[in-house]
Amino acid sequence: MNPFGGIVQKAFYLGLGLATVAGEKAGETLNELRTQASKLADELVERGEMTTEEARKFVDDLVKNSQKPIGESSPNSTGKDEPRTISIDDEEDASSNQTVNDVDQLKSKVQALQDELRRLQK
Numbered sequence: 001m002n003p004f005g006g007i008v009q010k011a012f013y014l015g016l017g018l019a020t021v022a023g024e025k026a027g028e029t030l031n032e033l034r035t036q037a038s039k040l041a042d043e044l045v046e047r048g049e050m051t052t053e054e055a056r057k058f059v060d061d062l063v064k065n066s067q068k069p070i071g072e073s074s075p076n077s078t079g080k081d082e083p084r085t086i087s088i089d090d091e092e093d094a095s096s097n098q099t100v101n102d103v104d105q106l107k108s109k110v111q112a113l114q115d116e117l118r119r120l121q122k
Contacts, residue, residue, distance in 0.1 A: 030063070030066060030067070033062070033063065033066055034059065034063055037058070037059045037062045037063065038059055041055035041056075041058050041059050042055070
């Protein structure tokens with residue numbers, strides 16, 4: 001057999017081995033995730049924070065979401081790579097002006113009370 005064919009064959013077997021190991025590792029990780037989710041759900045059921053049906057649905061949904069490709073698991077994903085628009089409300093400006101007015105009024109009241117106190121002390 002020629003040396004090039006041997007290299008190609010070894011590369012093929014290496015790729016096949018890597019794919020097998022990756023598949024086994026993914027399966028182990030998925031089983032571990034399922035076990036941890038079941039334990040968490042059991043604890044929540046014991047505490048009374050979740051019913052048995054909700055726990056079963058929680059574990060099933062978690063496992064289904066873990067099997068999806070990364071881009072699909074996001075609930076807000078629309079499939080578009082466009083930036084989201086964010087609206088900023090300027091409600092703080094109105095309340096800030098009101099706060100400044102309140103502070104000014106309080107300062108003037110304090111000053112008037114201090115003046116009256118000085119007058120009464122004489």
